Amino acid sequence: MAEPRVMDIKDQPGFRSIAIICLLVLYVPVLILMIFSLNSGSLVTHWEGVTLSWYGTALLNEEFHNAARNTLIISITATIVSTICATLAAIGMTRVKPWRGLAAAFMVINLPLMVPEIITAVATLSFFALIAGTFGLNFGIGNLILAHTVFCIPFAYMPIRARLEDMDLTLEYAAADLYATPWNAFRRITLPLLVPGIMSGAALAFIVSFDDFTITQLVAGPGQTTLPLYIWNQIRRPMTPEINAISTILLMVSILFVSVSFLIARRRAK
Amino acid sequence: MPEQPGKNAIEVRGVRKVFGTGENQVAALDTVSVSIRENEFFTLLGPSGCGKTTLLRLIAGFDFPTAGEILLHGQDIAPLPPFKRPVNTVFQSYALFPHMTVAQNIGFGLEMLGKPKAEIEARVAQMLKLVKMEALKARRTSQISGGQQQRVALARALAPQPKVLLLDEPLSALDYKLRKEMQIELKRLQHETGITFIFVTHDQEEALTMSDRIAVMSAGKILQVGTPRDIYDRPAERFVADFIGETNFLQGTVVSKKTGVATVKFAGDATIAAGYPEGFDPSGEVTLVVRPEHADLVPDPAKGTIAGTLSNIVYFGTDTHYHVRLEGGQDFIVRHQNSRSSPVTYATGAKVGIQFEEDAARVLKY
Numbered sequence: 001m002a003e004p005r006v007m008d009i010k011d012q013p014g015f016r017s018i019a020i021i022c023l024l025v026l027y028v029p030v031l032i033l034m035i036f037s038l039n040s041g042s043l044v045t046h047w048e049g050v051t052l053s054w055y056g057t058a059l060l061n062e063e064f065h066n067a068a069r070n071t072l073i074i075s076i077t078a079t080i081v082s083t084i085c086a087t088l089a090a091i092g093m094t095r096v097k098p099w100r101g102l103a104a105a106f107m108v109i110n111l112p113l114m115v116p117e118i119i120t121a122v123a124t125l126s127f128f129a130l131i132a133g134t135f136g137l138n139f140g141i142g143n144l145i146l147a148h149t150v151f152c153i154p155f156a157y158m159p160i161r162a163r164l165e166d167m168d169l170t171l172e173y174a175a176a177d178l179y180a181t182p183w184n185a186f187r188r189i190t191l192p193l194l195v196p197g198i199m200s201g202a203a204l205a206f207i208v209s210f211d212d213f214t215i216t217q218l219v220a221g222p223g224q225t226t227l228p229l230y231i232w233n234q235i236r237r238p239m240t241p242e243i244n245a246i247s248t249i250l251l252m253v254s255i256l257f258v259s260v261s262f263l264i265a266r267r268r269a270k
Numbered sequence: 271m272p273e274q275p276g277k278n279a280i281e282v283r284g285v286r287k288v289f290g291t292g293e294n295q296v297a298a299l300d301t302v303s304v305s306i307r308e309n310e311f312f313t314l315l316g317p318s319g320c321g322k323t324t325l326l327r328l329i330a331g332f333d334f335p336t337a338g339e340i341l342l343h344g345q346d347i348a349p350l351p352p353f354k355r356p357v358n359t360v361f362q363s364y365a366l367f368p369h370m371t372v373a374q375n376i377g378f379g380l381e382m383l384g385k386p387k388a389e390i391e392a393r394v395a396q397m398l399k400l401v402k403m404e405a406l407k408a409r410r411t412s413q414i415s416g417g418q419q420q421r422v423a424l425a426r427a428l429a430p431q432p433k434v435l436l437l438d439e440p441l442s443a444l445d446y447k448l449r450k451e452m453q454i455e456l457k458r459l460q461h462e463t464g465i466t467f468i469f470v471t472h473d474q475e476e477a478l479t480m481s482d483r484i485a486v487m488s489a490g491k492i493l494q495v496g497t498p499r500d501i502y503d504r505p506a507e508r509f510v511a512d513f514i515g516e517t518n519f520l521q522g523t524v525v526s527k528k529t530g531v532a533t534v535k536f537a538g539d540a541t542i543a544a545g546y547p548e549g550f551d552p553s554g555e556v557t558l559v560v561r562p563e564h565a566d567l568v569p570d571p572a573k574g575t576i577a578g579t580l581s582n583i584v585y586f587g588t589d590t591h592y593h594v595r596l597e598g599g600q601d602f603i604v605r606h607q608n609s610r611s612s613p614v615t616y617a618t619g620a621k622v623g624i625q626f627e628e629d630a631a632r633v634l635k636y
Binding site (some may be wrong): 168170171173174175176177178179180181182184185188189192193 | 330331332351352353354357358359361363365366367368369378379382383426427430
């Protein structure tokens, strides 16, 4: 039998050149940034030679340490809390009888994806200012954690929901049929099968929180500088390749995270 | 048929199941009553959408009846959730837990019942032996073939020793040869475990070969319950005769009638005295059904019960189908089993007689 005729995208005119242009535009700036982190000169635009010393400078920089610590505290906490919320929301929206307001709830959960971030940022700032003004309450870094948690929820929610919807419901029927109470069926069947979805949800949430700038910039108080804010502050001064080194470190952390979650998802899917 | 109380594993009493609300209401089961005896291999047979799977799901507890009762050994289980019913299911898709090994799958029910570890292990080992899967107990369920998954699904459902085992078209995903093998295997398992099996299928051959009794369903109703022989030889309705096996349908008119037997005029001026089902009062236009293998061809048209012209001969290897055009224009198929020496050969276009005994014909509602 003849092979079914499937269009080979590589045969499409212009595919190659468009693909190459896209890849160049996307990755050449990043590549240049990374290359200049190895520049032995003190300018980010003038190449002089190869050195790793900017990495040393960055790693010994106290401000960088503080920013990294703040970032990790905020993003790890926000990731955990938002992933738990997202998991519960996804279960409540896929594993129960359809209820009134289900569509509205879905909208509300995903709203942060649609609202321009600067609006969310201003709203969050006003909210915290109101609380501080009215009740004299300030949660310190908790403000940032709370703000991050909220906008991370939709990112964590999507892959978890997708996984729940893909899951064969018959497995849960089978568990119930084999004397598993609803809680046991969840614990022994649904949850283990949901882990890859939860992992990729958490990874997404972490990345989004890790490099958030707009909201953090408005909400952050003194001493709450995160890595993106730190980089932003640095480039307003005369730039040195130290910034490139820090950016490269950030990039590596992101890549590591995405790869790990990808590998976990692939291993689980087998 | 009088039922013996206390001998029934499952009693379904006046069960209705309606899906949807308002104008979109659909009665998947329309007031169904049936009794399934202990140790019986009972089959729910019908085309897709007839309600057989709905009935199975009601017995398993995945759905709850709109009205009616389901008794398990005399106790109403209809309101109980599935995990409180001593009933296990073999799913069409098997629904094996992909993150567990074969042995873990089989032990899951016992574990959920809180059985001690030693007992679970012993029982799992016993089940693995029963379904001949000892060698693969440590495999993931994704690493075994469809037939092997089927065996694991069976072992998993049998391990907690349910009062009733429900099987939802479990063989439909297997290829022909494996299906034949599993049919025998299922009979053996039922015999060895002594558990009541309720088997759902749309495959009439499967139903006939495996079942002690069959309930034929259509459009949310049970049309007839009986042994495979009852259902095949004495169908209660036209649908049953049509759905199971091949049948010749002839139009006829009732001439006279006495208890259990009606004389029917058909195919011109032929008459026959044939039986009819209980509860049916034949009069006027009726349908006469004759199985193709219950009729014989005779060379002399005058010697047949009816006569016609041979229009087609189809050779099937084991048997031959003779298509005869009757005088009224209806077609009649005669199935003749091929033997080493066929004494008579027929040619298409020949005038032939069709002969059948009175008990080969049955009078049904038109």
